[in-house]
Amino acid sequence: GAVVSQHPSRVICKSGTSVKIECRSLDFQATTMFWYRQFPKQSLMLMATSNEGSKATYEQGVEKDKFLINHASLTLSTLTVTSAHPEDSSFYICSARRTSGALGYFGPGTRLLVL
Amino acid sequence: GQQLNQSPQSMFIQEGEDVSMNCTSSSIFNTWLWYKQDPGEGPVLLIALYKAGELTSNGRLTAQFGITRKDSFLNISASIPSDVGIYFCAGQSSGNTPLVFGKGTRLSVIA
Numbered sequence: 001g002a003v004v005s006q007h008p009s010r011v012i013c014k015s016g017t018s019v020k021i022e023c024r025s026l027d028f029q030a031t032t033m034f035w036y037r038q039f040p041k042q043s044l045m046l047m048a049t050s051n052e053g054s055k056a057t058y059e060q061g062v063e064k065d066k067f068l069i070n071h072a073s074l075t076l077s078t079l080t081v082t083s084a085h086p087e088d089s090s091f092y093i094c095s096a097r098r099t100s101g102a103l104g105y106f107g108p109g110t111r112l113l114v115l
Numbered sequence: 116g117q118q119l120n121q122s123p124q125s126m127f128i129q130e131g132e133d134v135s136m137n138c139t140s141s142s143i144f145n146t147w148l149w150y151k152q153d154p155g156e157g158p159v160l161l162i163a164l165y166k167a168g169e170l171t172s173n174g175r176l177t178a179q180f181g182i183t184r185k186d187s188f189l190n191i192s193a194s195i196p197s198d199v200g201i202y203f204c205a206g207q208s209s210g211n212t213p214l215v216f217g218k219g220t221r222l223s224v225i226a
Contacts, residue, residue, distance in 0.1 A: 043216045043217065043218045044203070049213055102210070103148070103163060106158045106159070106160075
Protein backbone atom coordinates (compact mmCIF):
# COMPACT_ATOMS: atom_id res chain seq x y z
CA GLY A 1 0.00 0.00 0.00
CA ALA A 2 0.94 3.64 -0.27
CA VAL A 3 3.32 4.95 2.35
CA VAL A 4 3.37 8.40 3.88
CA SER A 5 6.09 9.42 6.30
CA GLN A 6 6.41 12.33 8.69
CA HIS A 7 9.49 13.82 10.24
CA PRO A 8 10.15 14.33 13.03
CA SER A 9 7.96 11.86 14.89
CA ARG A 10 8.12 13.99 18.00
CA VAL A 11 9.64 17.34 18.85
CA ILE A 12 10.01 19.44 21.99
CA CYS A 13 10.74 23.12 21.60
CA LYS A 14 10.83 26.31 23.60
CA SER A 15 8.05 28.83 23.38
CA GLY A 16 8.70 31.38 20.64
CA THR A 17 10.68 29.10 18.36
CA SER A 18 9.54 27.78 14.98
CA VAL A 19 9.15 24.12 14.16
CA LYS A 20 9.04 22.52 10.72
CA ILE A 21 7.25 19.24 10.12
CA GLU A 22 7.73 17.31 6.89
CA CYS A 23 5.24 15.04 5.18
CA ARG A 24 6.46 12.81 2.37
CA SER A 25 4.69 10.41 0.06
CA LEU A 26 7.28 7.68 -0.39
CA ASP A 27 5.96 5.63 -3.30
CA PHE A 28 3.52 7.87 -5.10
CA GLN A 29 3.09 11.45 -6.22
CA ALA A 30 0.61 13.39 -4.15
CA THR A 31 -1.21 16.22 -5.86
CA THR A 32 -2.95 17.11 -2.63
CA MET A 33 -1.84 16.94 0.99
CA PHE A 34 -3.94 17.66 4.03
CA TRP A 35 -2.77 18.76 7.47
CA TYR A 36 -4.73 17.82 10.58
CA ARG A 37 -4.33 18.61 14.25
CA GLN A 38 -5.50 16.27 16.97
CA PHE A 39 -5.70 17.19 20.65
CA PRO A 40 -5.74 14.43 23.29
CA LYS A 41 -8.87 12.33 23.17
CA GLN A 42 -10.23 14.46 20.35
CA SER A 43 -10.95 13.82 16.70
CA LEU A 44 -8.85 14.97 13.77
CA MET A 45 -9.45 18.58 12.81
CA LEU A 46 -8.52 19.68 9.33
CA MET A 47 -6.19 22.67 9.33
CA ALA A 48 -5.46 23.17 5.67
CA THR A 49 -5.42 21.64 2.22
CA SER A 50 -2.41 22.10 -0.01
CA ASN A 51 -2.07 21.42 -3.69
CA GLU A 52 1.34 21.12 -5.28
CA GLY A 53 2.53 24.41 -6.66
CA SER A 54 -0.25 26.56 -5.26
CA LYS A 55 -1.14 28.27 -2.02
CA ALA A 56 -2.73 26.26 0.74
CA THR A 57 -6.39 26.64 1.61
CA TYR A 58 -6.86 27.11 5.34
CA GLU A 59 -9.88 26.14 7.37
CA GLN A 60 -11.76 28.77 9.28
CA GLY A 61 -10.01 29.75 12.47
CA VAL A 62 -6.56 28.52 11.39
CA GLU A 63 -4.02 31.34 11.13
CA LYS A 64 -2.16 31.05 7.85
CA ASP A 65 0.68 33.27 9.08
CA LYS A 66 1.22 31.03 12.06
CA PHE A 67 0.94 27.69 10.29
CA LEU A 68 2.95 28.04 7.10
CA ILE A 69 2.42 25.30 4.56
CA ASN A 70 4.63 24.66 1.57
CA HIS A 71 3.88 21.98 -1.00
CA ALA A 72 6.83 22.51 -3.29
CA SER A 73 6.94 19.08 -4.88
CA LEU A 74 4.64 16.16 -5.54
CA THR A 75 6.19 14.16 -2.73
CA LEU A 76 6.79 16.73 -0.02
CA SER A 77 4.72 19.15 2.01
CA THR A 78 5.94 21.02 5.05
CA LEU A 79 4.08 22.61 7.94
CA THR A 80 5.95 25.25 9.90
CA VAL A 81 4.55 26.30 13.24
CA THR A 82 5.94 29.80 13.70
CA SER A 83 6.53 31.33 17.13
CA ALA A 84 5.13 28.26 18.80
CA HIS A 85 3.33 28.56 22.13
CA PRO A 86 2.26 25.89 24.63
CA GLU A 87 -1.28 25.89 23.24
CA ASP A 88 0.15 24.73 19.91
CA SER A 89 1.20 21.48 21.55
CA SER A 90 -0.69 18.78 19.72
CA PHE A 91 -0.47 15.77 17.42
CA TYR A 92 -0.09 16.90 13.81
CA ILE A 93 -1.02 14.41 11.09
CA CYS A 94 -0.73 14.75 7.34
CA SER A 95 -2.59 12.90 4.63
CA ALA A 96 -1.46 12.58 1.02
CA ARG A 97 -3.67 11.90 -2.00
CA ARG A 98 -2.67 10.90 -5.49
CA THR A 99 -5.41 12.54 -7.49
CA SER A 100 -8.75 14.16 -6.96
CA GLY A 101 -11.28 11.54 -5.96
CA ALA A 102 -8.67 9.11 -4.66
CA LEU A 103 -8.41 8.16 -1.04
CA GLY A 104 -5.70 9.76 0.99
CA TYR A 105 -3.15 7.93 3.13
CA PHE A 106 -2.26 9.19 6.56
CA GLY A 107 1.20 9.71 7.92
CA PRO A 108 2.18 8.42 11.38
CA GLY A 109 1.85 11.85 12.97
CA THR A 110 4.19 14.27 14.73
CA ARG A 111 3.87 14.95 18.44
CA LEU A 112 4.73 18.59 19.21
CA LEU A 113 5.33 19.76 22.75
CA VAL A 114 5.99 23.44 23.32
CA LEU A 115 7.45 24.32 26.70
CA GLY B 116 -20.34 22.97 8.83
CA GLN B 117 -20.94 19.28 8.42
CA GLN B 118 -20.85 17.20 11.55
CA LEU B 119 -20.78 13.51 12.22
CA ASN B 120 -22.27 12.00 15.35
CA GLN B 121 -20.42 8.86 16.29
CA SER B 122 -21.54 6.50 19.02
CA PRO B 123 -20.82 5.06 21.40
CA GLN B 124 -18.03 7.29 22.65
CA SER B 125 -16.35 4.36 24.37
CA MET B 126 -16.88 0.66 24.90
CA PHE B 127 -15.52 -1.97 27.26
CA ILE B 128 -16.11 -5.50 26.05
CA GLN B 129 -14.99 -9.02 26.79
CA GLU B 130 -12.69 -10.75 24.35
CA GLY B 131 -14.77 -12.75 21.90
CA GLU B 132 -17.76 -10.42 21.96
CA ASP B 133 -19.09 -8.63 18.92
CA VAL B 134 -18.95 -4.84 18.69
CA SER B 135 -21.10 -2.36 16.85
CA MET B 136 -20.62 1.37 16.38
CA ASN B 137 -22.27 3.87 14.09
CA CYS B 138 -22.16 7.33 12.65
CA THR B 139 -24.92 9.62 11.56
CA SER B 140 -24.76 12.83 9.62
CA SER B 141 -26.99 15.81 9.14
CA SER B 142 -26.11 15.83 5.45
CA ILE B 143 -25.50 13.35 2.68
CA PHE B 144 -22.12 11.82 2.01
CA ASN B 145 -21.06 9.98 -1.13
CA THR B 146 -18.26 8.11 0.61
CA TRP B 147 -18.06 6.65 4.10
CA LEU B 148 -14.79 5.49 5.59
CA TRP B 149 -13.83 3.73 8.78
CA TYR B 150 -10.38 4.15 10.34
CA LYS B 151 -8.57 2.73 13.34
CA GLN B 152 -6.02 4.76 15.25
CA ASP B 153 -3.57 3.26 17.72
CA PRO B 154 -1.98 5.51 20.37
CA GLY B 155 0.64 7.82 18.90
CA GLU B 156 -0.05 6.70 15.34
CA GLY B 157 -1.90 8.03 12.35
CA PRO B 158 -5.28 6.57 11.33
CA VAL B 159 -5.28 3.42 9.23
CA LEU B 160 -8.07 2.79 6.75
CA LEU B 161 -10.18 -0.26 7.54
CA ILE B 162 -13.07 -0.10 5.10
CA ALA B 163 -14.21 2.29 2.38
CA LEU B 164 -17.84 2.45 1.22
CA TYR B 165 -18.87 4.15 -2.00
CA LYS B 166 -22.48 3.20 -2.65
CA ALA B 167 -25.69 3.58 -0.66
CA GLY B 168 -26.68 0.23 0.78
CA GLU B 169 -23.24 -1.24 0.25
CA LEU B 170 -22.15 -3.85 2.77
CA THR B 171 -18.43 -4.56 2.84
CA SER B 172 -16.32 -6.90 4.93
CA ASN B 173 -12.65 -6.93 5.79
CA GLY B 174 -11.90 -10.02 7.85
CA ARG B 175 -13.85 -9.74 11.10
CA LEU B 176 -14.96 -6.22 10.23
CA THR B 177 -18.16 -5.41 8.39
CA ALA B 178 -19.40 -1.95 7.49
CA GLN B 179 -22.48 -0.67 5.75
CA PHE B 180 -23.29 2.51 3.89
CA GLY B 181 -26.79 3.56 4.91
CA ILE B 182 -29.54 3.80 2.32
CA THR B 183 -30.18 7.45 3.17
CA ARG B 184 -26.44 8.17 2.73
CA LYS B 185 -26.54 9.87 6.10
CA ASP B 186 -25.31 7.00 8.24
CA SER B 187 -22.94 4.08 8.44
CA PHE B 188 -22.13 1.36 10.94
CA LEU B 189 -19.12 -0.79 11.67
CA ASN B 190 -19.29 -4.22 13.26
CA ILE B 191 -16.38 -6.18 14.67
CA SER B 192 -17.02 -9.85 15.32
CA ALA B 193 -15.25 -12.01 17.88
CA SER B 194 -13.12 -9.21 19.26
CA ILE B 195 -9.51 -9.83 20.22
CA PRO B 196 -7.10 -7.77 22.34
CA SER B 197 -5.44 -6.18 19.31
CA ASP B 198 -8.77 -4.60 18.36
CA VAL B 199 -8.15 -2.07 21.13
CA GLY B 200 -7.89 1.46 19.77
CA ILE B 201 -9.95 4.38 18.59
CA TYR B 202 -12.25 3.89 15.63
CA PHE B 203 -13.20 6.89 13.53
CA CYS B 204 -15.83 7.20 10.87
CA ALA B 205 -15.30 9.76 8.13
CA GLY B 206 -17.55 11.04 5.40
CA GLN B 207 -16.76 12.72 2.14
CA SER B 208 -19.25 14.69 0.06
CA SER B 209 -17.34 14.41 -3.19
CA GLY B 210 -13.90 13.45 -4.43
CA ASN B 211 -12.66 17.01 -4.16
CA THR B 212 -13.77 17.73 -0.64
CA PRO B 213 -11.87 16.97 2.58
CA LEU B 214 -12.96 14.25 4.96
CA VAL B 215 -15.23 15.04 7.88
CA PHE B 216 -14.41 12.91 10.92
CA GLY B 217 -16.56 11.61 13.72
CA LYS B 218 -15.36 12.04 17.29
CA GLY B 219 -14.26 8.44 17.59
CA THR B 220 -15.19 5.33 19.54
CA ARG B 221 -12.60 4.18 22.06
CA LEU B 222 -12.65 0.39 22.25
CA SER B 223 -11.22 -1.55 25.17
CA VAL B 224 -11.12 -5.34 25.11
CA ILE B 225 -10.87 -7.25 28.35
CA ALA B 226 -9.15 -10.59 28.01
